Amino acid sequence: MVEFEVPEIDYDRYSNRQLAIPPLIVLGVSLLLISVYLFLNGTPAPLGFDFTGGTEIRLADASSRTAVQEAFGQGVDVEIESIRQTGTGDYIVTFLTQNSGELQAIRDAAGSAGFDIQSETTRSPAFGSTNTQNALFGLAVAFVGMSALIFVLFRSFVPSIAVVISAFSDIMIPIGVVNLLALTGLIEIKMTLGTVAALLMLIGYSVDSDILLNNHILRRRGSFYESTYRAMQTGVTMTLTSIVAMITMTLVALFFAIDLLPDIGLILVLGLAADLMNTYMLNLSLLRWYKFEGVAR
Numbered sequence: 001m002v003e004f005e006v007p008e009i010d011y012d013r014y015s016n017r018q019l020a021i022p023p024l025i026v027l028g029v030s031l032l033l034i035s036v037y038l039f040l041n042g043t044p045a046p047l048g049f050d051f052t053g054g055t056e057i058r059l060a061d062a063s064s065r066t067a068v069q070e071a072f073g074q075g076v077d078v079e080i081e082s083i084r085q086t087g088t089g090d091y092i093v094t095f096l097t098q099n100s101g102e103l104q105a106i107r108d109a110a111g112s113a114g115f116d117i118q119s120e121t122t123r124s125p126a127f128g129s130t131n132t133q134n135a136l137f138g139l140a141v142a143f144v145g146m147s148a149l150i151f152v153l154f155r156s157f158v159p160s161i162a163v164v165i166s167a168f169s170d171i172m173i174p175i176g177v178v179n180l181l182a183l184t185g186l187i188e189i190k191m192t193l194g195t196v197a198a199l200l201m202l203i204g205y206s207v208d209s210d211i212l213l214n215n216h217i218l219r220r221r222g223s224f225y226e227s228t229y230r231a232m233q234t235g236v237t238m239t240l241t242s243i244v245a246m247i248t249m250t251l252v253a254l255f256f257a258i259d260l261l262p263d264i265g266l267i268l269v270l271g272l273a274a275d276l277m278n279t280y281m282l283n284l285s286l287l288r289w290y291k292f293e294g295v296a297r
Contacts, residue, residue, distance in 0.1 A: 006236045008229050011284070016293075019285035023278050027169045030176025037179040045175050046182045048190030049094050051135070053128030055103055058118040059091045059110065068093060071113035072106065090118075092259065135196045142203055143167070150207070159214050162286040166278040167206040171199050174270035189263050198264045202271035205242065209235045209279045217287050224291055232280060243272045 011019075038044045049056050059068065068091050095106060103122060110117050146167060151160045181187045189195070216231035217224060250265030252258075 006229075006233050009232075009280075011225060011228065011288070016285040016289050019281045019288075023169060023282040026274070026277070027172060030169075030172045033176040033179040033183070034172065037183060040183075045178055046188055046190045047128075047132070048192040048195075049123065049128075050192045051128045051132045053123045053125035055095045055106060055120060055122045057093050057095075057106065057110070057120045059093060060116045060118050065091070067113065068115075071109050071115065131193065135191075135193065139171075139196065139199060142200055143171075146203055146207055150211075153211070154214065154218070156290075158286055158290040159218060162283045162290075163207060163210040163214065165286075166210050166275070166283045167203050169278045169282070170202050170206040170271050170275045173274040174199070174202070174267050177270050178267070189266060192260065192263070194260045194264050195267050198267040198271070201268065202275070205239070205272060206275050206278070209239060209275055210283055213279055213283060214287065217291070224288065228284065235279065236276065239272050239276055243269055246272065 034044050037046075072093060072095070095102075103120075107117065107120075147160075147164045150163045154160045154163075178189045178191075181189060212235045213228070213231045216227040220227055220230075222230070246265045246268045250262050250269070253261035253265065
């Protein structure tokens with residue numbers, strides 16, 4: 001593992017409130033963005049093909065992105081969700097298609113424009129709805145299972161709730177950023193089975209770094225700040241290494257036009273950056289209160 005020089009922060013300069021308020025503000029803004037997107041669009045985040053259903057076709061030898069938009073954007077009663085270039089003249093086009101007549105209209109439009117359809121995939125909206133329910137259920141089960149394990153490990157409310165809040169925030173912040181990008185029209189990152197897997201990975205990353213911090217402070221010898229610094233040497237190095245790896249994966253996937261991986265990489269980078277803030281500000285402030293002012297005093 002790459003070794004980073006982790007600075008020893010003078011936490012005595014900051015009160016528990018000063019440490020906890022910034023992460024809580026970021027969490028609150030993220031929840032607000034999720035609520036706004038839900039109110040405007042009926043879903044908590046932009047949903048991709050896996051969850052909406054529809055038709056996805058791969059085109060070859062298209063002259064330009066504009067030509068693809070013109071071929072399918074007029075005279076066809078479908079909604080074009082996205083057009084992503086995968087290589088020279090190759091495009092993936094996603095439509096919200098409800099019946100076979102619209103699918104045939106897509107084929108006819110492609111043929112009239114001289115496009116070669118290399119492959120096509122059709123998924124019913126009912127199947128997409130089932131995927132959505134299964135994904136939400138999986139996230140809920142993972143989060144509840146993680147929370148139960150944390151309470152069993154520490155058997156104390158404050159250290160346990162600190163880990164749970166941090167993990168919850170690590171998931172909500174990336175979704176909030178995704179919604180902000182979609183609402184402002186900058187980038188639209190859609191929730192797919194791949195990005196849901198990235199959110200599940202964030203639960204694991206978050207629990208790992210938070211348990212590391214809690215164990216050093218609550219179960220090992222040394223002063224509070226000595227234990228904090230020892231935990232940071234391992235935890236910050238681990239998280240920064242993961243961030244660098246995810247950034248590298250995202251850039252490589254963008255360069256070689258590997259579909260889905262850039263979205264997964266961006267979700268993980270956002271979540272891991274949030275985890276640094278939540279672990280060493282929010283979680284640490286709760287642990288310090290617990291050790292010096294709370295029931296552990």
